[in-house]
Amino acid sequence: MIKTDIEKQKEESLVKELVLEVGTVCATDFFETNVSVKLPDYQRPYVWNVEKLKQLLKDFKDHFFYDGDYNENAQPYYLGCVLLYQKSEEEFEIIDGQQRVTSLLILDYACNDSKSYLAQEKWNLEYSSMLSTAVIKHNFKYLSENVSLEIKNHLNDIFSKLVFTVIKTNSEDEAFTFFDSQNSRGVSLSAVDFLKSYHLRELKGNEDLQRRFAKQWDSNNKGQFLTELFDFILWRSRSWKGKNLSFENKDAILKDFQKKTIKEQNNDIIRLYPNVCNTLANQLTYDSQLGLCVQPNILNLQSTASQYPFSIRQPIQKGVGFFLYTEKYFAVYNQLFTDKKNETFIKVYNKLITQNSYYLKMFFKLASVVYYDKFKDKKLQEFTLWMDYLLGSYRIYQRTIVTQTVIKILRDNVQNLLDVIEMSYRPEDVFEFIRSITDKNHYDVDLTSDPVYGVRNNYKNANLSFYKKEENSELIAKEKWIYEYIRKK
Structure with missing residues (x-):
């Protein structure tokens, strides 16, 4: 009314x-x-x-x-x-x-x-x-x-x-x-409503744009989904840097996506920053006769939302820039986890990641969006396997996974994993880092005293089924299984 x-x-x-x-x-x-x-x-x-x-x-x-x-x-x-x-x-x-x-x-x-x-x-x-x-x-x-x-x-x-x-x-x-x-709780469910109202006001005088973005926002926010996107993906991807880590709250989210956004003189012009969707060239060749030849990227004049040329940690522009940024990562999240367009990625997710703790599963989603933002589909399945290797070592080693477990993974290692993904030039650099911070000895745990259908045994059985190993096989060999699986693919 x-x-x-x-x-x-x-x-x-x-x-x-x-x-x-x-x-x-x-x-x-x-x-x-x-x-x-x-x-x-x-x-x-x-x-x-x-x-x-x-x-x-x-x-x-x-x-x-x-x-x-x-x-x-x-x-x-x-x-x-x-x-x-x-x-x-x-x-x-x-x-x-x-x-x-x-x-x-x-x-x-x-x-x-x-x-x-x-x-x-x-x-x-x-x-x-x-x-x-x-x-x-x-x-x-x-x-x-x-x-x-x-x-x-x-x-x-x-x-x-x-x-x-x-x-x-x-x-x-x-x-x-x-x-x-x-x-x-730390975050009010109305945080996204404040963001919507704040950035729509930046479009005052342009009712067509206000209607377009308000309609799309409401469509994307069915079931308050945007709350999860901002809380667990976007805010954490931008704020979990280095070792000084904390959990999100309403004020922190509004500070990052309201106060820290940038106002340009012309709201119709959106500033871009280099990323995988926005590079002039993707490779070059050198010929002794012809010299250097730069191979330009294909220019997509009509991009889908998941291809918008934004980076997840880039500065965000008020108004149009904010809404387009949100639409991109809504589309990326859905492409990975809802539309399930990458069958090999979702196969690993369904078979292994879903057997993990809620906190580790949400962290996997966060890391996957950050990885996809950096490398798109390139070796995405391998990333999934190595991420499961890391997270699984905590699932098997610890009887209970708590909220601080994720902070521990990022803070207590030589570098923050999200920072490594953001700064890496090749997917292999990410995989090497994940292997270096995974203690494979965590997999060498006797689970005979655990309930047959307990969380740790369920996770172990999911691995044995996925890698097609005998019932008495030990998870200490999981790194070897991953290499074998990759070679077969």
Whole structure:
């Protein structure tokens, strides 16, 4: 439901809107409501820092002003979702969204003083945390001193174009479940929605492009797939460098794919960087009579998404560049793991990798996308076999694989595997490095005490079946089996 639905019912209170499962409302109407809105005791403290306020003010300036003048024709600015639990007919609790709601109320108070919603007691949220109180005072001081005159003079106009999606639930159990899922994990499921909104705003004035990229984004994001792509593939491929490694969180993802993206003067021109899809020549020959001859690559004027000439670690351009970059790696991931176009690659994946731990399997997907980005199909099956050789040594040696196992693989070796793939000139350089960091003695483990159908025995049996070895064969010989398999192919 969009804002026009609410405009048709101006005479009705917000309460009627809130009893709907989902509705969209502007900040002005949201704050004008006379219902009681409170913070539940289990809410986390208000923790928005000055950096977030700076970004919010910058977004307002970029979106609502042109050459310093307020743009009355500016499109609504989407502020995400506010989840409310309805305790009674006129009493609601904010389950999710209190950080944004509180920040807007502080901004309103800093700009409008006695005419603000807080001063008129239309809103009176109570914060039990001392941390909340301290942050609110600090942020109020900052906003009182730093809000530009143009934003201050037009704040009421801006509020009328700030849009929330309001979700209401009558079930307290639902409220707790939603709260736990949003606040107990490192990455919010709405991170990709922020990325979509942020980069669509870079295309303001070009509605055709906005529609094209919004439609493609929503199609690619079925089942929230883009969350997995950004969390486990794109962010890790760009951030897991060297030995200083950490896991993703919402702020880190938004920092990398929002703040660190580049703004060009002309958004229609996308800067390119050298990679396997973007080289002038792929080989040269030398003849004693004719001299040097450079063999150019074939130019694909109409490329499919997986062939877009981007590199996974390259700088990303705001707007069009970001959406095309996302489309490329969505297509690459699907080409490898969903469409299964490379039969030999997917055979190894299905027979061996899927028998591995979830964490090792996700790491394999990450490394495969990075490898494909560097070398495309060249010796892809060999890469799969050697990656399984490395990951399998951990699966057999350790009874339990934990989240930190992947960090250990990258951090505790002489070089970071992802860096090696990125810097290698030949696939053989990658394979040699993988062999050098794989301790084959890890395969020399007695599994007779393990359950017959335990994870380690299942993995061992999958290997014996794939390499066509006798039941009593030992995995310590796996490196030899891989060479034999490659020679046969």
